[in-house]
Amino acid sequence: MTPLALVGQLLPLAAVCFRAVHCARTEGVVARSTCATLTPSSISKPVMVAVAVIAALLIFLAIAAASVVTLVRGSALLLDDIALLATPFLLWLALSLTGLRAKSLANLVEPVVVFVFVCLFLGIRTFGRQGTPRQRSRRALGSGLVVALLVHLFVPVLPE
Numbered sequence: 001m002t003p004l005a006l007v008g009q010l011l012p013l014a015a016v017c018f019r020a021v022h023c024a025r026t027e028g029v030v031a032r033s034t035c036a037t038l039t040p041s042s043i044s045k046p047v048m049v050a051v052a053v054i055a056a057l058l059i060f061l062a063i064a065a066a067s068v069v070t071l072v073r074g075s076a077l078l079l080d081d082i083a084l085l086a087t088p089f090l091l092w093l094a095l096s097l098t099g100l101r102a103k104s105l106a107n108l109v110e111p112v113v114v115f116v117f118v119c120l121f122l123g124i125r126t127f128g129r130q131g132t133p134r135q136r137s138r139r140a141l142g143s144g145l146v147v148a149l150l151v152h153l154f155v156p157v158l159p160e
Contacts, residue, residue, distance in 0.1 A: 067126035
């Protein structure tokens with residue numbers, strides 16, 4: 001089963017779980033008749049946003065997994081590809097720990113943004129055809145580091 005097929009199967013399950021949580025929260029008990037009549041419009045907007053965000057993150061995770069599997073099977077995984085999976089996050093963490101910008105725990109959305117871009121760059125590196133694999137790998141690593149720096153510099157300080 002491919003990672004994208006797995007994500008496709010998990011999305012309806014996630015929607016059902018969020019419907020059940022919504023039922024339990026509003027009625028105290030999940031009644032079979034209530035859950036059967038739930039529609040997307042009856043679920044609160046924050047819950048629907050959470051489902052969409054989780055679905056998007058699963059899709060990006062599937063892209064990264066498919067990229068790594070493809071590179072390993074083709075014996076094309078380079079050290080730069082492995083570095084792409086860690087160094088942008090380490091750069092963001094180092095910048096956050098320096099204290100140059102007074103950021104709080106509310107800015108933990110930044111690594112999620114870096115994650116999305118790292119997954120995209122890894123997918124482009126794997127399935128792109130422009131340049132040699134080493135050039136694509138180095139471009140992806142450089143782009144990941146630039147994104148980590150830009151995210152840290154340009155995301156405003158969020159309130160607690």
